[in-house]
């Protein structure tokens with residue numbers, strides 16, 4: 085049984101607090117991270133028939149939505165940060181949404197693919213498990229999931245130049261087992277500073 089004992093009672097929502105600082109430097113964030121993840125996007129895009137409907141869950145400034153569209157896919161984005169959502173909406177349909185409620189925002193089985201690049205990092209274990217279950221519900225049987233999150237460092241608050249953020253650090257094997265328990269077949273696990281899980285929705 086996962087526990088959320090790491091969040092102290094009475095504090096404001098750690099996820100909202102962690103997401104807020106992205107607003108202050110949204111353009112800089114987009115520029116710094118623009119070159120990243122291209123090979124992963126290519127691999128995920130190529131694992132789906134064209135066109136497929138892909139949800140970028142925690143899309144940030146929208147780098148990967150634009151790439152998926154170039155591959156011929158149809159995209160939707162969600163993010164909790166309103167500044168990122170406004171940026172992305174200029175070129176891809178995106179809505180402000182907390183991933184902890186994403187399952188209620190679209191009908192079950194809507195998506196062929198869900199892409200969650202470093203977007204579950206600020207959730208505690210309990211919420212991450214719950215969100216993975218919501219992802220399973222939103223994917224059609226046989227739909228694909230990519231999810232990566234922190235595998236090095238320490239779980240807890242991290243003071244960063246633009247503010248403090250909560251990070252949950254996962255053991256890669258435990259994370260892969262958690263994804264499997266949420267209703268997925270694990271296709272592969274890449275281990276590095278981030279654990280990256282490629283999975284297929286069972287059913």
Ligand SMILES: C[S@@+](CC[C@H](N)C(=O)[O-])C[C@H]1O[C@@H](n2cnc3c(N)ncnc32)[C@H](O)[C@@H]1O
Nearest residue numbers: 103142143144163164165181182183201202203
């Ligand atoms: C580290 S950034 C990654 C952004 C983008 N996916 C990328 O790979 O560059 C984390 C993103 O997840 C979003 N995020 C974090 N927790 C979220 C939540 N509970 N609901 C929706 N978005 C969330 C943040 O606002 C931010 O855009």
